[in-house]
Amino acid sequence: MIPQSFDYSAPATLKEALAQVSSGAKPLAGGMSLVPIMKLRLAAPEQLVDLGRIPELNYIRKEGSELRIGAMTTHYQIESSPLVRADCALLGETAGRIGDVQVRNVGTIGGSVAHADPAADYPAALLALGASLKLVSTGGERVLAAAQFFLDTFTTALDPGELIAEVRVPVSSGAGTAYVKLAQPASGFALVGIAARLVRAGNRIGSAAIGVTGVGPKAYRASEVERLLAAGKPTREAALHITGGIDVNSDLHASAEYRRHLASVYAARAIELAWSRTE
């Protein structure tokens, strides 16, 4: 279908984009979610600001012990970046599992994170990594931990007029990481997605961080599983607690019961794979 008509602008600087967003224009990142719903006329923004022509939002660089990734960096750029592969393999692996190659070529990390789909892939990895987000508006900037950013289904801590400028992930040194998911075949969205980050202490798990997506109303950290793993419990036993305290989603692709089972199986797989990659 054809969307309702709208005004379109593609500024070259973040400053211009922020001025427009603060006066009510809808930001357009990769458009992998927004454009289809506009075509279906489920959304009819009057004015779009395309962030795709702003060079200062597209970069991957290392600063101190962090990787800093501009919001308009595409999934493909992240997946194929040698810097990401070397310093934060989990994020690269996660980016490589998003949707299909066409989506990854156009979709951006900032767009996906701002959209906050409960089955999006990045949130699981960002939570497991302890990532943070730099948010900007005409009034200034602030940095927020990913755990404080995702509030609920499609609901984030972004204020009106605010944009994500940068994603910051700590460099993983020595940790073993893995992202495994069961994708719904048509949409590519995760029925279950598990991001695991393990630090080895001798012959056992020293600490664990497990991010889960697709399972609850928003992505979450499975803190009970993390605690059990660090306490030396066997992987499969710990993984059974992956949905503890979570109101598990149910839809026509997977009932809550099936999803709960899948989550424990995929959690065990993610933990085993991450363990095999620890140094």
Next chain:
Amino acid sequence: MKISGAYRLSLPQERAYALLQDPAMLAHCMPGAERLDKVGEDEYQMKLRMSIASISGNFDGRVRVADKNPHQSFRLVVEGTGKIGFVRGDGLLRIAAEDSGSNVTYEGDVQVGGTIAAVGQRLLDVTSKMMIKRFFDKFAEAAASA
């Protein structure tokens, strides 16, 4: 789609029962409700602007309170139709005294149709739950300051 759940309110049972049927409270707490006008006994006309993710749309609908069993239970029927689809919800709310407050349990059926349902199948359950939670959160907050 079946929905059910529970929510704890720090309100006495009688007051919770009355406020849950109070049109001013319903208009204030239903996510996106813009106005609620009385059209008959326990029946209201509603204008609602739903906005979730980037999707937004206006709905015209009706809210009806039925099967009143004072202080214990009633049925709430909500219907809305708009360009992007339709929503119909029919739920039984039970209010029980618990300690110093009350416990509200709900059980019902939600039907969603039209374009939103066709493309949003995988999100219907999770968004319905979120809307209900938003309603009760706002309700608890408004009731505490009322």
